[in-house]
Amino acid sequence: MKLEITCTRAEANHKQLLNCMSTLASMDINFKKMSKLLSIAGNEVRLKILYLIEEEGEMCPCDLADILKMSVPAISQHIRKIKDAGIITSRRDGQTLYYSLNSDETMLFESIFKSIELIKKIA
Amino acid sequence: MKLEITCTRAEANHKQLLNCMSTLASMDINFKKMSKLLSIAGNEVRLKILYLIEEEGEMCPCDLADILKMSVPAISQHIRKIKDAGIITSRRDGQTLYYSLNSDETMLFESIFKSIELIKKIA
DNA sequence: TACTTCTTTAAGCAAATACTTAAATAATAA
DNA sequence: TTATTATTTAAGTATTTGCTTAAAGAAGTA
Numbered sequence: 001m002k003l004e005i006t007c008t009r010a011e012a013n014h015k016q017l018l019n020c021m022s023t024l025a026s027m028d029i030n031f032k033k034m035s036k037l038l039s040i041a042g043n044e045v046r047l048k049i050l051y052l053i054e055e056e057g058e059m060c061p062c063d064l065a066d067i068l069k070m071s072v073p074a075i076s077q078h079i080r081k082i083k084d085a086g087i088i089t090s091r092r093d094g095q096t097l098y099y100s101l102n103s104d105e106t107m108l109f110e111s112i113f114k115s116i117e118l119i120k121k122i123a
Numbered sequence: 124m125k126l127e128i129t130c131t132r133a134e135a136n137h138k139q140l141l142n143c144m145s146t147l148a149s150m151d152i153n154f155k156k157m158s159k160l161l162s163i164a165g166n167e168v169r170l171k172i173l174y175l176i177e178e179e180g181e182m183c184p185c186d187l188a189d190i191l192k193m194s195v196p197a198i199s200q201h202i203r204k205i206k207d208a209g210i211i212t213s214r215r216d217g218q219t220l221y222y223s224l225n226s227d228e229t230m231l232f233e234s235i236f237k238s239i240e241l242i243k244k245i246a
Numbered sequence: 247t248a249c250t251t252c253t254t255t256a257a258g259c260a261a262a263t264a265c266t267t268a269a270a271t272a273a274t275a276a
Numbered sequence: 277t278t279a280t281t282a283t284t285t286a287a288g289t290a291t292t293t294g295c296t297t298a299a300a301g302a303a304g305t306a
Contacts, residue, residue: 020175020190030239031167031174038235039165043264044158051154052143062282067143074265076284095273095282111234112161116153166294185252197295199254218252218303 037105040085041112045070046078050101050109051116053088058100160228163208164235168193169201173224173232174239176211181223 024031041047048068053059061079065072079099082088087109088099101109147154164170171191176182184202188195202222205211210232211222224232 016179017186017190020179023178024171024175024190027239031170034235034239035165035167035170037165038161038170042158042160042162042165044154045264047154047158047161048147052147055146056139056143060282061284063140067140067147071266072283073267073285077264080284092273095280097283108235108238111238112157112231115231115234116150116157168294183252184254194296195253196255196297200294203254215303220253 036085037087037108040082040087041109043078045074046082049075049078049082050087051113053099054101054106054109054113058091058098060096060098062096159208160210160231163205163210164232166201168197169205172198172201172205173210174236176222177224177229177232177236181214181221183219183221185219 041050045068049059049064052064052067061072061075064070064079065075068075079088083090083099087102087105089102090097090099092098164173168191172182172187175187175190184195184198187193187202188198191198202211206213206222209225210228211224213220213222215221
């Protein structure tokens with residue numbers, strides 16, 4: 001790993017910078033994975049979809065479209081992104097597909113939803 | 124609030140749908156605010172910037188550019204987004220601007236970073 | 247004053263995003 | 277089989293994003 005330190009400030013603690021770099025390097029995959037998850041949740045529609053799925057246990061695209069007053073294809077494409085990120089899985093019952101949270105990812109989203117409801121209480 | 128329920132499935136519990144809609148409506152501002160926060164953190168570069176600021180207490184654009192091996196303007200523009208979202212504030216020391224987390228927003232990010240480090244441990 | 251350093255801002259552009267409409271699957275019912 | 281319903285996929289498009297380079301502020305130094 002080649003290092004190019006351009007900052008010439010006297011205060012710049014180069015050891016600290018090198019330390020930060022190696023820490024980040026060792027966690028690079030985690031930052032990739034986490035920023036991907038957060039970018040999925042960082043859309044108002046998708047955050048609501050995730051909240052509804054978490055609250056209700058499972059949800060179908062049709063009901064989500066009704067609740068969020070959006071077109072079914074728009075919902076379906078959001079669901080696809082969430083599913084591709086490995087956050088939800090589907091179960092088929094006849095014509096209907098029910099989506100639910102994967103247990104691996106529930107923890108983070110629960111803490112996010114807790115924050116949302118905290119805002120609600122304070123406001 | 125006019126409701127248009129297009130789903131004709133026998134299983135569709137309309138009372139449940141109405142309930143979901145009113146819950147979301149009462150929390151609409153929270154979803155806006157939270158999805159905004161998550162979209163800020165949902166970028167690998169910004170997530171690393173936030174992590175570094177949280178770990179080190181404060182950070183200047185110059186050092187962040189060095190650590191992340193990116194141009195200073197690119198970093199500055201990311202910082203602007205984070206600052207505009209009200210997540211960080213700046214303190215000037217001579218020519219250098221030091222950015223630090225606002226205490227209002229630390230809780231959510233701490234839980235996110237805890238999740239990141241958890242991934243680290245498991246992996 | 248002029249010069250350097252740290253930082254932000256502006257303009258330009260390629261890529262990604264989030265919708266729309268239309269078409270294609272998949273399962274059920276007549 | 278045909279028709280209906282739930283869902284996905286594809287193509288098109290306007291907007292947003294994240295960088296680049298160049299220019300402009302802001303503060304310290306000679």
